[in-house]
Amino acid sequence: MPRAQRLLDLLQMLRLHRYPVTGTALAAELGVSLRTLYRDIAALQQQGAQIEGAPGLGYLLRPGFTLPPLMFTEDEIEALVLGSRWVADRGDERLAAAARHALAKIAAVLPSPLRATLDDTALLIGPGTSQAAADPHLPAIRQAIRGERKLQLRYCDLKGDESERVIWPFALGFFDQTRVVVGWCELRQGFRHFRADRIRALTPCEQRYPGRRQALLKAWRESQGIAAQ
Known part of the structure; x- marks a missing residue:
């Protein structure tokens, strides 16, 4: 493998890791010796990549370094x-x-x-139904998720019964026929899933919900038996 390509691959590997990864693991994935890996790390650092760590401790790429x-x-x-x-x-x-x-x-x-x-590119998207008209609340939902803010909903369930809910939205699932909001429901005191097309009214709240979105997502995955991606 050309060295330039190897350096790019190494950067990409580091970007995929949120926590320090050992030089041994990186070298094995690249198919190079530890000595070569150390030289490559030093070369990337000289080019401005904020790679923290040292031999035996592991390496972590700090945000801010862009690839060409x-x-x-x-x-x-x-x-x-x-x-x-x-x-x-x-x-x-x-x-x-x-x-x-x-x-x-x-x-x-x-x-x-x-x-x-x-x-x-010859890869095409097959016919499908746009959800723009069915899910007019999606922009507000995405904004609430990014800002970790509560949402007040008027929601219609499968039986047609409406209820008022305050939820802590932390994920949005995109399926072929529907979009599903994942959140903690204050009324039910648990994780619940809300189809976006059944939300009759939505009011963003200024109040941030307690905890962090990542922690809620982790707890929800564990409750559903879903492996982290």
């Missing part, structure tokens, strides 16, 4: 295009627009050969 456009492989570009097209076709109006804008920004900085790959 050349990091994208053809497979990665196809994945970006496919995902963005799905969101542009299935997402609410704001999310769909964001997907299109993101693709345009990526195309603007890609070298010509890779830009041609982005333009000419």
